[in-house]
Amino acid sequence: IIIDDPADLPLTSFDYVIIGGGTAGLTLANRLTENGATNVLVLEAGRGNEGDLPMPIPFMGPILSPETQYTWNYTVSPQVGLNLRTFEYPRGRVLGGCSSINYLIRQFGTSEDWDRIANLTAEPTWSWANMKQYVQKYDKIVQPLDGHSITGEYIPALHGFGGNVQASLPELSFPIDARVMATLNQPSSEFQYNNDTVGGDQIVLGVGYVQNSSGEGTRSSAYTGYYLAAAARQNFVILTSATVLKLVQTGTTANGLKSFRSVQYAHGTLTLTVTAIREVILSAGAINTPQILQLSGIGNAVDLRKLNITVLINNPAVGSNLYDHTLLPNIFVVQDAVANQTFDDLLRNQAQIEDQINLWIANRTGLFINNIVNHFGFSRITLDPGEEDPAPGPNSPHYEMIFANLFFEKPGPFRPDEGSYFTVGTMLTSPESTGTVKLASADPLAPPIIDPRYLTEAFDIIAMRESVKAVLRFTAAPAWSDWIAGRFGAAFQNATDDASIDAYVRTLTISDMNPVGTASMSMVDDPSGVVGPDLLVKGADGLRIVDASVFPRSPSTHSQGLVYLLAERTADIIKAAQVSSQPPTNQCNANLLCCGNTETANSASSLLVLLGITVSDGNTIVGLSCTPINVIGVSGNSCTGQAVCCATVESNGLVAINCSPVNLPS
Numbered sequence: 033i034i035i036d037d038p039a040d041l042p043l044t045s046f047d048y049v050i051i052g053g054g055t056a057g058l059t060l061a062n063r064l065t066e067n068g069a070t071n072v073l074v075l076e077a078g079r080g081n082e083g084d085l086p087m088p089i090p091f092m093g094p095i096l097s098p099e100t101q102y103t104w105n106y107t108v109s110p111q112v113g114l115n116l117r118t119f120e121y122p123r124g125r126v127l128g129g130c131s132s133i134n135y136l137i138r139q140f141g142t143s144e145d146w147d148r149i150a151n152l153t154a155e156p157t158w159s160w161a162n163m164k165q166y167v168q169k170y171d172k173i174v175q176p177l178d179g180h181s182i183t184g185e186y187i188p189a190l191h192g193f194g195g196n197v198q199a200s201l202p203e204l205s206f207p208i209d210a211r212v213m214a215t216l217n218q219p220s221s222e223f224q225y226n227n228d229t230v231g232g233d234q235i236v237l238g239v240g241y242v243q244n245s246s247g248e249g250t251r252s253s254a255y256t257g258y259y260l261a262a263a264a265r266q267n268f269v270i271l272t273s274a275t276v277l278k279l280v281q282t283g284t285t286a287n288g289l290k291s292f293r294s295v296q297y298a299h300g301t302l303t304l305t306v307t308a309i310r311e312v313i314l315s316a317g318a319i320n321t322p323q324i325l326q327l328s329g330i331g332n333a334v335d336l337r338k339l340n341i342t343v344l345i346n347n348p349a350v351g352s353n354l355y356d357h358t359l360l361p362n363i364f365v366v367q368d369a370v371a372n373q374t375f376d377d378l379l380r381n382q383a384q385i386e387d388q389i390n391l392w393i394a395n396r397t398g399l400f401i402n403n404i405v406n407h408f409g410f411s412r413i414t415l416d417p418g419e420e421d422p423a424p425g426p427n428s429p430h431y432e433m434i435f436a437n438l439f440f441e442k443p444g445p446f447r448p449d450e451g452s453y454f455t456v457g458t459m460l461t462s463p464e465s466t467g468t469v470k471l472a473s474a475d476p477l478a479p480p481i482i483d484p485r486y487l488t489e490a491f492d493i494i495a496m497r498e499s500v501k502a503v504l505r506f507t508a509a510p511a512w513s514d515w516i517a518g519r520f521g522a523a524f525q526n527a528t529d530d531a532s533i534d535a536y537v538r539t540l541t542i543s544d545m546n547p548v549g550t551a552s553m554s555m556v557d558d559p560s561g562v563v564g565p566d567l568l569v570k571g572a573d574g575l576r577i578v579d580a581s582v583f584p585r586s587p588s589t590h591s592q593g594l595v596y597l598l599a600e601r602t603a604d605i606i607k608a609a610q611v612s613s614q615p616p617t618n619q620c621n622a623n624l625l626c627c628g629n630t631e632t633a634n635s636a637s638s639l640l641v642l643l644g645i646t647v648s649d650g651n652t653i654v655g656l657s658c659t660p661i662n663v664i665g666v667s668g669n670s671c672t673g674q675a676v677c678c679a680t681v682e683s684n685g686l687v688a689i690n691c692s693p694v695n696l697p698s
């Protein structure tokens with residue numbers, strides 16, 4: 033159920049509180065609420081998206097950002113590798129998160145991407161051999177609306193057909209499709225056709241058909257695939273317009289871990305707190321997750337102290353290790369004779385846009401059932417002998433090319449007032465440069481400082497340079513001779529040798545919006561990194577991170593598919609932990625109970641977390657509850673231990689924890 037008023041929340045504490053109703057958050061919430069006795073609350077800063085028309089229309093993906101009602105409206109700090117330019121940095125702020133506003137391309141990562149995670153964390157279950165089972169839970173290939181045969185456009189054995197998120201090959205063909213294929217088919221072409229670019233067991237190198245997270249002409253997101261599919265579950269609760277301000281420490285375990293089972297959030301003018309019985313799970317994405325950690329006193333002590341934030345866990349890895357893909361739009365002017373075959377004129381004409389929207393609404397026909405691209409490809413540069421490879425292995429790409437039948441310079445509707453264009457975007461998919469996400473101030477509502485430090489490593493500028501040369505070779509094929517009139521813009525026109533290509537790259541490169549790594553996974557005892565292989569936060573108790581921020585390196589493909597697979601796998605990790613952690617036996621009375629605990633409160637006004645509360649409906653133990661309580665004084669009580677609380681088991685089987693003022697024996 034989706035609630036927009038905290039007063040309507042059915043409980044005051046939930047088994048799991050998930051921060052962020054995005055790609056990972058909703059996937060996880062769906063899986064955890066498969067058990068009707070598990071209550072999950074998702075706190076989402078953005079709004080619900082039902083009925084918001086542009087969002088489900090695949091062709092309109094690029095106008096859902098950068099600065100719209102669905103985004104966080106961030107910018108990157110001046111980039112030293114990009115002539116000190118700054119630019120918009122879209123992140124989804126709506127149910128479904130980025131999966132509701134992204135450009136739909138979906139891949140699983142290469143097998144080498146996953147195997148590298150397994151190696152870096154010394155945890156074999158992150159390897160592709162284990163992860164590929166989750167494709168069946170996530171992926172659901174559907175036939176294109178134009179009814180064309182997709183035989184040869186993909187390999188069925190690599191996919192799922194019964195999972196939660198729909199995926200489709202192009203719904204219709206574009207005027208440039210035949211030219212792309214002709215380029216691949218010309219004798220001795222260096223560019224080879226790849227009949228499936230999804231990754232995993234299949235090498236992604238080569239050029240193939242884009243696969244989209246859409247089906248029957250409609251976007252498929254974490255919201256449609258994982259929330260709507262489970263919307264009837266009363267134990268799956270989402271509170272929208274709830275911006276998490278920080279995590280609150282609720283105690284310290286016997287072995288010195290700091291417990292964080294309370295979350296402070298803003299809703300309108302209210303500041304409220306909610307409690308997790310089992311875990312708080314951060315799924316706020318690669319920018320907001322490290323922001324929330326730092327606001328909560330978990331981060332680099334030196335940085336936090338400068339902002340007068342009390343340091344609870346000193347971990348300089350929080351907010352560091354930011355990897356992102358870069359995007360360079362290589363734009364060509366199209367010849368007059370074929371100018372009407374690009375989409376630029378249509379997209380300048382509001383009446384024609386509305387006609388297309390109406391076709392989409394009426395019966396899912398017209399151009400807008402499709403993504404803006406149909407083909408893309410992946411390639412590698414030649415490394416010097418002994419040079420370290422930033423890609424995870426020899427079958428993973430360094431850069432990507434993507435072919436768009438229109439003008440695309442940056443997210444949004446922007447295009448020149450006249451002319452027709454063909455854009456080949458090139459992306460660095462194995463970046464070596466890393467940057468940071470840091471707090472600008474202690475104000476939780478202030479945007480963080482996002483500094484990806486794009487192209488600050490030599491490999492990255494070389495790979496981008498080579499990607500431009502590859503585009504020039506690709507478009508020099510005969511298939512483009514009656515299509516391309518020339519290059520658009522002085523910077524591209526002047527890019528004739530290595531130095532001028534580098535200058536062009538630094539002048540126009542922006543983000544491809546795949547940030548990862550800012551709360552990265554590492555081995556259990558490795559002090560670097562933020563979470564262990566089980567995604568629990570190091571030094572903390574009751575706090576897990578499940579989103580793009582935990583990837584220790586940049587995936588070498590588009591990122592959303594990896595986030596879904598990560599969340600599916602983590603749901604299994606959490607479920608296994610539930611089974612292995614048996615609630616302690618306790619002398620509880622029917623319907624009303626009290627509890628013992630292992631914590632001590634230091635002062636009469638401190639927060640105390642009760643560990644080991646057992647909630648019972650008589651003889652059956654139905655849950656282990658931990659809840660923060662306010663210690664206000666001392667008086668007698670019939671419970672043993674240092675603190676007590678009361679809980680009721682309601683007739684519907686849900687557990688409500690009512691923390692009345694608690695009394696400590698002196």
Ligand SMILES: Cc1cc2nc3c(=O)[nH]c(=O)nc-3n(C[C@H](O)[C@H](O)[C@H](O)COP(=O)(O)OP(=O)(O)OC[C@H]3O[C@@H](n4cnc5c(N)ncnc54)[C@H](O)[C@@H]3O)c2cc1C
Nearest residue numbers: 052054055056077129130134135137276320580590591592
């Ligand atoms: C414009 C754009 C285009 C993209 N195109 C593609 C593409 O074509 N293919 C691809 O594979 N990937 C693409 N990506 C990237 C991909 O979508 C993301 O990597 C992935 O969806 C991230 O998932 P996540 O769960 O980590 O975060 P998100 O999906 O961003 O979820 C985070 C959620 O947390 C919420 N949140 C954040 N802070 C708070 C807070 N303080 N309180 C409460 N809630 C909070 C957010 O509002 C959001 O809903 C694109 C991204 C963007 C922005």
